[in-house]
Amino acid sequence: MGSDLCEVLASRHDVAGVDIEDVDITMRDETRELVTKIAPNCVVHCAAYTDVDRSESEPDKAFLVNAQGTGNVALGCRDAGSTMVYISTDYVFDGRAKRPYREDDTPSPLGVYGASKLEGEKRVRETVPEHFIVRTSWLFGLHGRNFVDTIIRLGQDRDTLEVVNDQVGSPTFTRDLSRGLASVVGSNEFGTYHACNDGTCSWLDFAQEILRAWGNAKTKVLPIDSAKLGRPAKRPAMSVLDTSLFQSTFGFSMPHWKDALAEYLELK
DSSP, X not given: OHHHHHHHHTTTSOOOOOOTTTOXXXXXXXXXXXXXXHOOSEEEEOOOOOOHHHHHHOHHHHHIIIIIIHHHHHHHXXXXXXXXXXXXXXXXXXXXXXXXXXXXXXXXXXSHHHHHHHHHHHHHHHHOSXXXXXXXXXXXXXXXXXXXXXXXXXXXXXXXXXXXXXXXXXXXXXXXXXXXXXXXXXXXXXXXXXXXXXXXXXXXXXXXXXXXXXXXOSOEEEXXXXXXXXOSSOXXXXXXXXXXXXXXXXXXXXXXXXXXXXXXXXXX
């Protein structure tokens, strides 16, 4: 996400990309000092502890990075007078809704990861008045591990794959999200927004489309229940986000996830 964002924003702004080699966001003083030294107009905070299952056995680490670390970045933004964009997640919701989640729906995370990201949201709201919280979902991109690459790799070695069919969301290409965030940076329409690619599917549907688009006709994808999979962390069954507020506010809508997947595969 951060790599794509730096590339997209560089066409319009002076960008300073910061990674863990530059600063550990869990270190409060160092983080605040770096932000104030750069003194940016806006900080887009993408860093996170994103291992959903491991968060269940490492809750202290998840909250250290996603809550305290985010709070440290927020303090730096307050010191420097910077606006802040915080990337959050659909996992702040419990998945029991019968319609796409709107920004004013009450969060109720099922696991540690979602809870830690929600606490990060709280710290941003409390610390930086001029902020954007952008929730997104099911990210995939060129710079890091993702579901698309996993399915392609497994499909090369197996005739059948089992993928859950009882979780529904919206796959989101990090490059498309970066393009959307470019319309946020520099705006003064502060608040909480939902942003992801258009369309919805289950992980099963997503896997089948990945193999079809990649040209793998031999591997069959079979449905499996999440309970049978036995992962440590519960996932929301329905985490589709309503993106209409983002579209109307910033005049930007993302393409359908199938089109985003096609672009990703072309770039691989």
